[in-house]
Amino acid sequence: MNAVSRPDLRRPDGQPVRVLVVDDEPTLAELVTLALRYEGWDVRSALDGATAVRTAREFKPDAVVLDVMLPDFDGIEVLRRLRAESDNLPVLFLTAKDSVEDRIAGLTAGGDDYVTKPFSVEEVVLRLRALMRRTGVSEAGNDATLVVGDLTLDEDTREVHRAGVEITLTATEFELLRFLMRNPRRVLSKTQILDRVWNYDFGGQANIVELYISYLRKKIDAGREPMIHTMRGAGYALKPAG
Incomplete structure (x- = not known):
């Protein structure tokens, strides 16, 4: 979606x-x-x-x-x-x-x-x-920027930066990150993520969420203090580094 x-x-x-x-x-x-x-x-x-x-x-x-x-x-x-x-x-x-x-x-x-x-x-x-x-x-029309720690996402230009460095995302990676950033520190289950990011039944294939979380981690967290956290048995949460 x-x-x-x-x-x-x-x-x-x-x-x-x-x-x-x-x-x-x-x-x-x-x-x-x-x-x-x-x-x-x-x-x-x-x-x-x-x-x-x-x-x-x-x-x-x-x-x-x-x-x-x-x-x-x-x-x-x-x-x-x-x-x-x-x-x-x-x-x-x-x-x-x-x-x-x-x-x-x-x-x-x-x-x-x-x-x-x-x-x-x-x-x-x-x-x-x-x-x-x-x-x-x-x-609030002109303010379409989400900010969590040193991570920013502009919903209008679809640009993402961490610590000032631009990060290029695919359309699905962008939607996943936006969902996480709109719910900072909140633990989101795989089911919730599937419903909001993909918007249809994936036949229980929650591993698609794991796959895209891994893609995001490589781009958002690589070489930096991690922001995307796995809550074992519960889901995922995005938290400011530090």
Whole structure:
């Protein structure tokens, strides 16, 4: 997959956008959370309504991705409680229900948009961007550079440098490095990397990840203090050298 670089959304204070993801399916919540972190956003997740309300009070998100069906109380009640404290908070509903009545109920309750399951993660990202632009979150347009330690990656020019030395990467190596740099210090599993960098089922051939990690190491870490680390049994993490 050759991902298309888009301008970063930023809060008015220049900090990354904060998004709260609420869904009682852990795998789905993790998938959406990971995709939004790939956008460079600060993301928290919750698996039930009570945790969602508590997390929102502490985290103060700029937007919420909210499942309608939750194990304690439903998403519409979560929305009511959130809006009592932040009446302009953008909310994107997720639901397995697709009837007109359910759509109307969610939007009438104050939801800003509505996506039915199954959905593409890309659709969720695009709709969230649209919602947040309407509420004043700005695009950082000209700043498309990722920096981790002495490693820099320009998403517009697709140039990579370490300690000022230019490094030439293939398209896939670039996407893999970008994913690692958008999640510094975070341990990323082979499955997560396959999903975001290749974007399709590789039939369990996670060794393709090992292969490309080895390619990156030869270019990024060769003759230098290593930045790409293997977490045995867990995955890989990119950390500043030193």
